[in-house]
Amino acid sequence: MLSVAAGTAPAAPSQTTQVLDIPTRPGVTNRVLLVASDRPGAAALLYAGGHGGLQIAADGSMRWGDGNFVVRTRQLFAEQTLAVAVVDAPSDRQQPPYLNRFRQTAEHAQDAAAIIAELRKRFGVPVWLVGTSRGTQSDAAIALALDDQPGAPDGLVLTSSILTDPGGRPLPAMALERLRLPVLIVHHEQDGCAQCRFADLPSLTDKLQASRRQVLTFTGGNSIGDPCEARAHHGFNGLEDQVVPAIARWILGG
Numbered sequence: 644m645l646s647v648a649a650g651t652a653p654a655a656p657s658q659t660t661q662v663l664d665i666p667t668r669p670g671v672t673n674r675v676l677l678v679a680s681d682r683p684g685a686a687a688l689l690y691a692g693g694h695g696g697l698q699i700a701a702d703g704s705m706r707w708g709d710g711n712f713v714v715r716t717r718q719l720f721a722e723q724t725l726a727v728a729v730v731d732a733p734s735d736r737q738q739p740p741y742l743n744r745f746r747q748t749a750e751h752a753q754d755a756a757a758i759i760a761e762l763r764k765r766f767g768v769p770v771w772l773v774g775t776s777r778g779t780q781s782d783a784a785i786a787l788a789l790d791d792q793p794g795a796p797d798g799l800v801l802t803s804s805i806l807t808d809p810g811g812r813p814l815p816a817m818a819l820e821r822l823r824l825p826v827l828i829v830h831h832e833q834d835g836c837a838q839c840r841f842a843d844l845p846s847l848t849d850k851l852q853a854s855r856r857q858v859l860t861f862t863g864g865n866s867i868g869d870p871c872e873a874r875a876h877h878g879f880n881g882l883e884d885q886v887v888p889a890i891a892r893w894i895l896g897g
Contacts, residue, residue: 692776
């Protein structure tokens with residue numbers, strides 16, 4: 644387990660931003676907000692926490708979730724020479740409960756496979772899943788569903804992972820020992836969310852068998868409001884300039 648200090652961010656390359664509606668299942672599309680740097684070294688699907696229903700408009704604005712950790716840092720991720728796709732709920736899940744009770748379904752994995760294929764076609768680079776909070780349940784479930792298939796992701800980044808979940812299946816309850824793709828776990832040591840306690844992290848890390856795996860931990864920053872929300876330590880508030888470059892270096896390093 645490695646604690647990370649601040650580093651120097653690279654100079655920001657130019658970026659383009661566009662909204663894409665990607666066909667994923669018969670009669671269903673999945674909207675993503677794509678932010679791409681020049682000649683990206685890798686691509687990342689960013690899965691927000693909460694209910695995941697960002698409701699991305701045609702102009703790229705969102706009705707919900709713009710403060711979520713991976714959503715609000717999308718430009719910073721792109722500045723690290725990544726192509727990033729902020730993933731909304733699919734077109735057949737644009738009403739409550741959005742991604743709730745959907746993240747671990749075969750349909751969710753099918754949607755992800757189509758988005759992964761689109762990014763590979765556009766950029767010709769490895770494609771990673773990067774989730775935060777309940778977005779880590781999407782990451783893990785998708786990777787397991789697509790394991791050993793051509794549409795599988797090239798790696799996972801799990802930030803503020805769901806470690807206990809009285810109403811569902813947390814990450815340690817999944818068959819993560821099957822995964823052989825690279826896995827990076829990122830966690831705040833002072834995360835105050837009851838489902839993401841740092842003390843429970845070994846229940847996740849002990850299951851991983853991938854040859855390339857690492858845990859990055861952080862301390863400090865700011866914690867405001869609900870401990871399970873994005874402006875608390877749970878969302879790495881005040882540490883974005885440390886956390887995002889560290890994640891990008893790990894992705895690009897493999």
